[in-house]
Amino acid sequence: MAQGTNPETQGEISGIENAHQFDDFEEQNGEQRKMLSSENGTEEPGKRTEGEPSEVQVEIPMTIDVSRSRSPAVRAPSTEPASPAPSDGLRRASSKIANLRAAFERQNSASSLPVSPGPRSPASKGPDASKRRFDRSPARGQDVESSKMREQQEAEIARLRHRLDEEAELRQAFEDKCTALEEETEELRVRLSEKDAQWRKEVERRSKELVREKERASGELTSIQRQLYELKKSIAAATRQQSQTADSTFAQEMQHLYHEIQNWVVNNFRRVKLDKSPEEMCAxxxxxxxxxxxxHLKPIFENFDPATKLSALQAVTAYYLMEIFEEPLLFGMPLDEAWRRNVKGAAETLPSILSPAALNKWRAVTLDAIKQSTKIKASVDSASQSMSEMICITLNALTEVEEGKAKVASLNAIIRRTISLAHLFRVQRAQYDFILPPPGTAYSADAMEDSSLEGEDPVATTIRCATFPAVWKRGDENGDNPELSNVVLKANVLCNP
Structure with missing residues (x-):
């Protein structure tokens, strides 16, 4: 300091120097706080977030010249006169510096920790100040937070452990229930298997019984149908003098006979392969x-087509049956009996002396009487058996099928019914003619029916073969009016394509 300076001016200068020292101390204190904050991992007080503990305040010792720091404002007023303008400015500056110094001292005495050992104020040594410093330490805050987090984790673990125990109990209950259900299911399955086996046995037993009942009923039905047929014939024979058999009955019986022959051919020869040439079939x-x-038979096979084998075989059968229908008297009459020759001679000579009506009446009465005789029964059976064997031999030769007794027996039954039906035709007063068109005949829709078409008449063509004859009636029921004629049944034919 220069000599000769005014004391007040020196005091003001000293205050200004103290103010500069205070500013330097503030800067130094701030740098030390930043260094402590970075070392302790804490932030500056201004940047501390809510809920975080305050950092430790460190007291920075500093040496202040109290004798020089006294402001001129607190000194005794000087008696020396001073210029008013400079003195007032210095006083105001000294007042500000004094205020800043007082605030700084209060702040250091209340919240700062000394870095180096030194004398402490009595207030800083109390338990409350130590507790406050401990509560503000970051370690204490971290311990509290850790304790809270540990308590929360332990509570969560306890809750999860309790939930796990409950789920284990629930799982055990469900496993017990599942085991019980599996045992019950297995028991039901065993019972169902036993019941199913019982039901199968019962169904099989019942099915066999039904099959036997069906076969028995079928046999009874066939027997009843045969009895009904015989009864019809008996009734017709008993009432033959009073009434004649209707044409519709004859048509129905002939249709039945046609289907019987057709079924017999199909059942015995449908599996046969006839892929032979027409020449080989004719041979x-x-x-x-x-x-x-x-x-008559050779033209059937001159243009033989394997696709029509069943129709061709049925045509052969129908041709042999024509011998039964074309017999003028009764088929099966014994050939070596004298009375047969006499009856045949009378039938040939009487038309010259009798009228057609009288001749028809004589024929009906005579043949009916012969038909009732038991002497012709044996000869009729023999003729039926011979006819059956001849037809089977012919068809077996054409198809190269072995002979079978069942086949001959079934055909013999059909031929016996054919003979009975032919005898019924011959004892009628009206005269019936049977016509089997030969192959190559022109088709006539009035007397023929093509079995290869369904409800449609073929165009003008010729027939390949005839599978059943047509039935024509001449005269009325009493044998009169021989000029009248009508078709009772059309012939079944197979036309050429």
Whole structure:
């Protein structure tokens, strides 16, 4: 300091120096706080977030010259006069510096920790100040937070452990229930298997019983149908003098006979393969058929088509049956009996002396009387058996099928019914003619029916073969009016394509 300076001016200068020292101390204190904050991992007080503990305040010792720091404002007023303008400015500056110094001292005495050992104020040594410093330490805050987090984790673990125990109990209960249900299911399955086996046995037993009942009923039905047929014939024979058999009855019986022959052919020859040429089929036919039959049968196989084998075989059968229908008297009458020759001679000579009505009446009465005789029964059975064997031999030769007794027996039953039906035709007063069109005949829709078409008449063509004859009636029920004629049944034919 220069000599000769005014004391008040020196005091003001000293205050200004103290103010500069205070500013330097503030800067130094701030840098030390930043260093402590970075070392302790804490932030500055101004940047501390809500809920975080305050950092430790460190007291920075500083040496202040109290004798020099006294402001001129607190000194005794000087008696020396001073200029008013400079003195007032210095006083105001000294007042501000004194205020700043007092605030700084209060702040250091209340909240700062000394870095180096030194004398402490009595207030800083109390338990409350130590507790406040401990509560404000970051370690204490971290311990509290850790304790709270540990308590929360332990509570969460306890809750999860309790929930796990409950789920284990629930799982055990469900497993017990599932085991019980599985045992019950297995028991039900065993019972169902036992019941199913019982039901199967019962169903099989019942099915066998039903099959036996069906077969028995079928046999009874066949027997009843046969009895009904015989009863119809008996009734017709008993009432033959009073009334004649209606044409509708004859048509129905002939249709039934046609289907019987068709079924017999199908059942016995449908599996046969006839992929032979027409020449080979004709050669087979010539090997077994009589010459008088070849004139009609050979044209059937001259244009043979394997697709029509069943129709061709049925045509052969129908041709042999024509011998039964074309017999002028009764088929099966014994050939070596004298009375047969006499009856046949009378039938040939009487038309010259009797009227057609009288001749028809004589024929009906005479043949009916012969038909009732038991002497012709044996000869009729023999003729039926011979006819059956001849037809089977011919068809077996054409198809190269082995002979079978069942086949001959079933055909013999059909031929016996054919003979009975032919006898019924012959004892009628009206005269019935049977016509089997030969192959190559022009088709006539009035007397023929094509079995290869369904409800449609073919165009003008010729027939390939006839599978059943047509039935024509001449005269009325009493045998009169022989000029009248009508078709009772059309012939079944197979036309050429």
């Amino acid at each position: 087979r036919l010539e090997a077994v058929a009589e010459p008088k039959h070849l004139e």
